[in-house]
Amino acid sequence: MPWKRRPFSGRDIARALNIADLREIARRRLPGFVFEYIEGGAEDEVTLHDNRGALGRLRFVPPTLIDTSARHLRTSILGRPAEAPLVIAPTGLNGLLYRDGDLVLARAAARAGIPYTLSTVSTTRIEDVARQAGGRLWMQLYVVKERAVARDILQRAAASGYEALLFTSDANVFGNREWDQRGYRRPGKPTLRALLDTLRHPRWIMGVLGHGMPRFRNLEGFLPPSALTPMGASTVIPRLFDATICWDDLSWIRECWRGKLLIKGVLTVADAERAAALGCDGIVLSNHGGRQLDSCVAPIDVLAEIVRAVGARLPVLIDSGFRRGTDVLKALALGAQAVLLARAPLYGLIAGGEPGVERALTILKGEIDRALGQLGCNSVADLKAELVRRV
Numbered sequence: 001m002p003w004k005r006r007p008f009s010g011r012d013i014a015r016a017l018n019i020a021d022l023r024e025i026a027r028r029r030l031p032g033f034v035f036e037y038i039e040g041g042a043e044d045e046v047t048l049h050d051n052r053g054a055l056g057r058l059r060f061v062p063p064t065l066i067d068t069s070a071r072h073l074r075t076s077i078l079g080r081p082a083e084a085p086l087v088i089a090p091t092g093l094n095g096l097l098y099r100d101g102d103l104v105l106a107r108a109a110a111r112a113g114i115p116y117t118l119s120t121v122s123t124t125r126i127e128d129v130a131r132q133a134g135g136r137l138w139m140q141l142y143v144v145k146e147r148a149v150a151r152d153i154l155q156r157a158a159a160s161g162y163e164a165l166l167f168t169s170d171a172n173v174f175g176n177r178e179w180d181q182r183g184y185r186r187p188g189k190p191t192l193r194a195l196l197d198t199l200r201h202p203r204w205i206m207g208v209l210g211h212g213m214p215r216f217r218n219l220e221g222f223l224p225p226s227a228l229t230p231m232g233a234s235t236v237i238p239r240l241f242d243a244t245i246c247w248d249d250l251s252w253i254r255e256c257w258r259g260k261l262l263i264k265g266v267l268t269v270a271d272a273e274r275a276a277a278l279g280c281d282g283i284v285l286s287n288h289g290g291r292q293l294d295s296c297v298a299p300i301d302v303l304a305e306i307v308r309a310v311g312a313r314l315p316v317l318i319d320s321g322f323r324r325g326t327d328v329l330k331a332l333a334l335g336a337q338a339v340l341l342a343r344a345p346l347y348g349l350i351a352g353g354e355p356g357v358e359r360a361l362t363i364l365k366g367e368i369d370r371a372l373g374q375l376g377c378n379s380v381a382d383l384k385a386e387l388v389r390r391v
C-alpha cells in the first residue's frame, strides 16, 4: 500500500507549514456555507482552478553558483517602500469570517509593512480602519447603480488619508456563484442543513455573531437596514452591480480622486493602454479570483504581453490564485510590481485572527526568500523573465 500524504489535521497555526494547512484549519472553523463564500468560483470553476493551473505550468530555469547571502524582500510599490512585494486584496464581508476582520487584516498588513485594501462592502467603516489600524491603506471602489455611493466613498477615503483608490472594473454584472447559493432555501434564508452545520460551530457563533450581525458599514445611509447584513447580501449585492459602468466612470473618478488610482480587472493590452492614457497610476490584472466570468483567462497568462505594452509607463500588479512564494516570484519575474492576495490571508484570519494573518504572510515571505536564493537573486529587482519558462 503506497504511503499517502493526508491533509493537515492540526489546529495550531504555528504548525501550519503552508497556506494549504491554514486553509484546512479555516475550513474546519467555519460553517460550510460560510466557507463556500470564500472558496466558491463562478459556474464550473474552470477559471478558479486554471488560476492555479496557469501558475503551475510555469517553471523556473535557475542559474547556479551565485552568492545570495545578502537577500532581502524589500521593494517599492506605487513609488513607496514596502517590506515585501505583496498587498492584501479587497474582500467584502470580512467581519463574517472573524470578528473585526477588516481591522485584523489591516493591522497585520501594517505590521508586515505592506498595503491593505479595504472593500466597498467591508464590515468596518473607512474611518475606523484608518483610525485604528494605520499602515498603508488603499480603498477599493465598486461603482454601483447609486452613483452617490461612489462619491461618498471617494470623499471619505480622501478625508481619511487613504493612499490609493482601487477601482474594480470586472463587477458590472455579478458572477454566477452557484456554490455560494447552495446553503440557502431562498436568498438570505439558510437551509436546515446549513443551520445545523452552523450549530456545530459554536466558536464561530460566539466569536462572530455573538457581537451582533456584521453589517456593510460603508453603505449605511444608502441601503435599507434589512439589506445591510450578510443575510441580505445574496440579494442585495448582485443588484448593486451596474451594467452601465464604463470608461467614462473611470474618467470621472480620475477627475475626483487626487491620490493614486488603480484599475483592477484589466486583462487585455488595449485596456491597459487605455488605463495608461486616462492617467491611472497602475493596473491590477485580475479575474476576481475566478468569481466573475468563468472560462476567463488567468492573469498570469497575459502578464508578459501587458507588461511589454505598458510596463514602462505604469506599474502592473496582479492577483488570482497566488498561494506560494514561487507563484509570487513567477509574476515578478514576468514584470509584475506586486501581487495582491485575497484567500491566502483570509485563511490565516479565520484560522487564528491577527497571528493567523501574520502566519500566512510569514509563510509566504519565507517561501519567497528561499526561492529567491535558489534563483540566484538577492532581491526581487534581480528577477528576470528568462528565469521562467512555460511548459
Ligand SMILES: Cc1cc2nc3c(=O)[nH]c(=O)nc-3n(C[C@H](O)[C@H](O)[C@H](O)COP(=O)(O)O)c2cc1C
Residues within 6 Å of the ligand: 037, 038, 039, 089, 090, 091, 092, 119, 120, 121, 140, 168, 264, 286, 287, 288, 289, 290, 291, 319, 320, 321, 322, 340, 341, 342, 343, 344
Ligand atoms: C471572499 C472574497 C471576497 C471578495 N470581495 C471583493 C470585493 O469586495 N471587491 C473586489 O474588488 N474584489 C473582491 N474579491 C476579489 C479579490 O479582491 C481578488 O481579486 C481575488 O480573490 C484574488 O484571488 P485569490 O483569492 O486567489 O488571491 C473577493 C474575493 C474573495 C475570495
